[in-house]
Amino acid sequence: MLHTLAALVENHPGVLTRVAGLFARRAYNIDSLSVCQTEDPQLSRMTIVVNGDDQVIEQVRNQLNKLVIVHSVTDLTTESVVNRELALVRIKVSTETRSEVLQTVDIFRGRVVDMGRTNITVELTGDAEKIDAFVNAIRPFGLLELVRTGKIAILRSEV
Amino acid sequence: MNAGKKGLRGATILLQALEKEGVDVIFGYPGGVLLPLYDSLLDSPIRHILARHEQGVVHAADGYARVSGKVGVCLATSGPGATNLVTGIANAYMDSIPLVVLTGQVVSSLLGTDSFQEADITGITTPITKHSYIVKDAREIPRVVKEAFYLAGTGRPGPVLIDLPKDILAMENVEPFPAVMNLRGYTVPGKGDSSKINEVVKLISECRRPVIYAGGGVIAAGAAGALRSLSEKAALPVVTTLMGIGCLPHGHPNLLGMVGMHGTVTSNYAVDDCDLLIAVGVRFDDRVTSGLGHLFATKAKIIHIDVDSAEISKVVRAHYPILGDARLVLEEMLDGLAAVAVPDVTDWWDRLHVWRNDHPLKYDKDRLTPQMVIQCIGELANDKTIMVTDVGQHQMWTAQYFPIMHPRNLVTSGGLGTMGFGLPAAVGAQIARPDDLVFLVTGDGSFQMCIQELATIVQNNLPIKIVLMNNGVLGMVRQWQKMFYGERFSGIQLHSNPDFIKVAEAYGIHGIRIESLDQARSAIAQAIDYPGPVLLDFTISPDEDVLPMVAPGKAITEMLGR
Numbered sequence: 111m112l113h114t115l116a117a118l119v120e121n122h123p124g125v126l127t128r129v130a131g132l133f134a135r136r137a138y139n140i141d142s143l144s145v146c147q148t149e150d151p152q153l154s155r156m157t158i159v160v161n162g163d164d165q166v167i168e169q170v171r172n173q174l175n176k177l178v179i180v181h182s183v184t185d186l187t188t189e190s191v192v193n194r195e196l197a198l199v200r201i202k203v204s205t206e207t208r209s210e211v212l213q214t215v216d217i218f219r220g221r222v223v224d225m226g227r228t229n230i231t232v233e234l235t236g237d238a239e240k241i242d243a244f245v246n247a248i249r250p251f252g253l254l255e256l257v258r259t260g261k262i263a264i265l266r267s268e269v
Numbered sequence: 270m271n272a273g274k275k276g277l278r279g280a281t282i283l284l285q286a287l288e289k290e291g292v293d294v295i296f297g298y299p300g301g302v303l304l305p306l307y308d309s310l311l312d313s314p315i316r317h318i319l320a321r322h323e324q325g326v327v328h329a330a331d332g333y334a335r336v337s338g339k340v341g342v343c344l345a346t347s348g349p350g351a352t353n354l355v356t357g358i359a360n361a362y363m364d365s366i367p368l369v370v371l372t373g374q375v376v377s378s379l380l381g382t383d384s385f386q387e388a389d390i391t392g393i394t395t396p397i398t399k400h401s402y403i404v405k406d407a408r409e410i411p412r413v414v415k416e417a418f419y420l421a422g423t424g425r426p427g428p429v430l431i432d433l434p435k436d437i438l439a440m441e442n443v444e445p446f447p448a449v450m451n452l453r454g455y456t457v458p459g460k461g462d463s464s465k466i467n468e469v470v471k472l473i474s475e476c477r478r479p480v481i482y483a484g485g486g487v488i489a490a491g492a493a494g495a496l497r498s499l500s501e502k503a504a505l506p507v508v509t510t511l512m513g514i515g516c517l518p519h520g521h522p523n524l525l526g527m528v529g530m531h532g533t534v535t536s537n538y539a540v541d542d543c544d545l546l547i548a549v550g551v552r553f554d555d556r557v558t559s560g561l562g563h564l565f566a567t568k569a570k571i572i573h574i575d576v577d578s579a580e581i582s583k584v585v586r587a588h589y590p591i592l593g594d595a596r597l598v599l600e601e602m603l604d605g606l607a608a609v610a611v612p613d614v615t616d617w618w619d620r621l622h623v624w625r626n627d628h629p630l631k632y633d634k635d636r637l638t639p640q641m642v643i644q645c646i647g648e649l650a651n652d653k654t655i656m657v658t659d660v661g662q663h664q665m666w667t668a669q670y671f672p673i674m675h676p677r678n679l680v681t682s683g684g685l686g687t688m689g690f691g692l693p694a695a696v697g698a699q700i701a702r703p704d705d706l707v708f709l710v711t712g713d714g715s716f717q718m719c720i721q722e723l724a725t726i727v728q729n730n731l732p733i734k735i736v737l738m739n740n741g742v743l744g745m746v747r748q749w750q751k752m753f754y755g756e757r758f759s760g761i762q763l764h765s766n767p768d769f770i771k772v773a774e775a776y777g778i779h780g781i782r783i784e785s786l787d788q789a790r791s792a793i794a795q796a797i798d799y800p801g802p803v804l805l806d807f808t809i810s811p812d813e814d815v816l817p818m819v820a821p822g823k824a825i826t827e828m829l830g831r
Contacts, residue, residue: 119454120454124391124392127392127395128395131395131396132396135396165582165586168582169579169583172578172579172581173579175578175579176577176578176579177454178399178400178420178452178454178455179400179454180454181453181454182454
């Protein structure tokens with residue numbers, strides 16, 4: 111099963127290599143990985159989506175925690191979280207399809223960020239399912255290019 | 270000279286930082302980028318031991334660390350110097366040996382340009398170091414050194430590498446930052462969870478067929494005393510890994526011997542049949558479990574005590590995981606045990622005694638055999654003797670037959686199985702404990718992998734007794750080819766071996782050749798009495814096997830040569 115791990119790591123050169131190298135040599139399968147700075151400039155946050163059963167995930171967490179540059183690892187899978195991906199999608203359009211494409215973009219609350227004579231580029235955020243659904247919906251019109259980030263996630267606040 | 274000079278040279282700051290960590294000896298090999306450091310070394314009280322190859326440098330630091338319990342320090346130049354350390358770093362990493370490895374690096378401005386003698390050593394060693402640094406600012410040296418020693422020596426020990434560009438070492442007038450550690454991502458487990466320990470104490474009190482399975486972690490944690498008390502208090506039988514030899518003195522009635530591929534039959538049967546396995550400082554290595562974790566101690570509840578959370582349940586699922594320092598956990602268990610009844614293990618010991626009587630370690634006594642030689646050394650040496658081995662058949666015979674009486678008296682490459690480790694490790698061991706008798710048992714394959722270190726022995730007047738098990742073949746490989754490849758011997762003949770006595774003499778080392786049983790005892794006695802280094806070249810049969818043996822892929826109860 112897919113697990114989403116959030117790791118706080120030191121913001122140094124070489125940190126990504128250490129983490130990526132660990133996954134490679136222990137043959138853990140990364141589904142997606144995104145890295146960004148946090149509110150603390152000395153720390154980066156890695157959101158890692160990794161595939162494995164509970165025992166594998168426990169190993170991944172323990173091995174990550176062993177790295178001196180890793181400050182904490184949280185498994186967000188069973189937590190209540192907001193998670194998002196961002197996609198940029200270039201779609202083929204013609205005079206006949208343009209309005210229908212734009213309508214679809216609208217339904218998914220996407221935004222047109224670039225427009226050419228024969229294609230448009232759309233920005234879309236959402237969870238993985240929403241982006242998958244959008245991609246499926248516009249595929250018949252002609253999917254020219256798809257760029258997608260890995261997942262980022264944050265815990266929901268307690269109310 | 271600059272009259273207003275306040276600071277120091279980078280290299281001097283480094284050496285002073287090492288001194289603050291209590292370093293009295295560095296094993297090293299110089300080179301271009303280390304010139305500023307070697308210059309500063311002349312003014313430092315730290316002793317420098319020059320090996321003859323960087324592999325010798327790192328193995329010597331490793332041997333030093335193993336017998337002293339201190340952090341070993343080694344030094345090599347950039348590029349090939351650094352890459353020659355790689356095997357030794359991996360060796361120390363696998364056996365959790367604390368090392369601080371210093372490497373020179375090309376000047377910062379040339380980094381990443383494929384300059385002369387440049388190698389990305391921090392990148393190369395990432396998977397085999399606990400942590401590594403490349404120093405980009407000379408003022409950071411005191412902090413980096415302090416952190417490196419702390420990381421190397423605490424928690425699960427291991428090698429830490431510091432890469433030092435030449436300009437950092439050569440920089441003059443440096444006013445360093447204070448040595449304040451900043452390791453927010455690193456915690457050292459201390460005491461175990463008391464409620465779990467109480468649970469475990471209750472389990473021990475109620476069990477009927479317990480076994481303690483003790484490894485190198487017991488020795489690293491200084492927990493051998495606590496382990497012995499625990500074992501004696503509740504009459505708990507103990508099996509050890511190769512790295513755990515010395516947890517209990519050889520011959521202790523509760524010690525069943527080594528477990529695993531070349532363990533004793535009793536140990537393997539005991540693990541298979543026990544109802545409670547108390548695993549301490551072990552990692553269920555495939556040389557113990559045969560790589561069959563699911564068939565290991567299947568009748569038992571498993572307690573796993575370790576300082577590294579990633580080892581717990583990695584191979585065999587622990588029912589009672591306890592993260593913590595082995596000594597503190599075992600001491601707390603002992604305290605707890607005072608309040609409960611000790612388990613009734615009489616029937617269990619009856620069964621163990623039957624196995625022990627039926628399946629002793631055995632060898633042919635009327636020929637010159639390596640087992641006999643090792644046992645004879647054990648009879649003639651004293652109980653403080655340090656035994657260093659190389660890797661192969663002789664290593665297993667030593668583990669089986671040499672009486673190790675104290676922790677840190679066996680020096681052997683366990684996890685990585687590095688041929689060539691022995692000779693330089695013996696150098697480090699003798700430097701660390703100059704007053705103790707150091708024996709090296711090696712084979713004619715292993716010996717030739719670092720034979721150049723004979724010069725280091727002579728240069729430093731180290732009275733190491735080298736026991737060469739000379740059978741003209743790569744014995745362990747030959748044994749496998751004999752047993753599992755239909756005697757199709759391939760690539761194992763060491764034809765054209767040199768005359769090792771002459772080699773020894775060429776280096777200025779006294780050599781004795783022993784070809785028959787009746788010469789063995791007196792030759793060993795002579796070597797012990799001789800004030801300097803000695804090479805004892807024993808001619809042994811290539812047909813000698815290490816037995817008993819668990820064949821690859823078989824459960825540990827299915828031993829050959831029972």
